[in-house]
Amino acid sequence: MKKIAIIGAGGFGREVKMLIDHINQKNEQFEIQGFYDDKHYDHDINGVPYLGKIEKINEVKEPLCIAVAIGDPKTKKKIIQGIHNVNIEFPTLIHPSVIIGQDDTKIGNGNIICAGVIITVNIVIENFVILNLSCTVGHDTIIKDYSSFMPTVNISGEVVINEAVYVGTGAKIINLLEIGENTIVGAGAVVYKSLPANCTAVGIPAKPIKFHD
Secondary structure, three states, X not given: OEXXXXXXXXXXXXXXXXXXXXXXXXXXXXXEEEEEOOOOOOOOEOOEOEEEOHHHHHHOOOOEEEXXXXXXXXXXXXXXXXXXXXXXXXXXEEOOOOEEOOOOOEEOOOOEEOOOOEEOOOOEEOOOOEEOOOOEEOOOOEEOOOOEEOOOOEEOOOOEEOOOOEEXXXXXXXXXXXXXXXXXXXXXXXXXXXXXXXEEEEOOOOEEEEEOO
């Protein structure tokens, strides 16, 4: 078995611990070492140890898998780019209940794909993407690095999601659209038209309400 630790001891980090437990119930692969988090904990978290601040990962002397359980794309990207230890591996974690339509779907490294997700055909999911509970991803969609999708997001076919996009719970993205990098789509929004980069969009239909750096 490979040793694995989780970055982020909050609610989603504990859900990722549960995901790893479910993977191991199906096919024993990982030995959970604990959590790294910049918040100090003086107790175990859901039965596994607190291992210290995130910067300590660069001091690890033996092979270790890391799951990055951070929803905010910008924070996630900054953390990952700060890890330079050659002993660290970023496996993709896929819950046993996930449906992936065909072998022509390409899935990169460091992704977290939670229970109930459906991924259909001819899809590209790059690296460090989170697909939270019961998301659906339609045919020919491309999802680029660091993007995060909260529970029950629906993505129709032939959508391009650029780098570091955050999509809130229950949002829906209609087919043949593009979402610009660093854009935030609010919970429950319905995206009928492509969205530019660096904006926050909310509503039905989703419209930008502000832009940010």
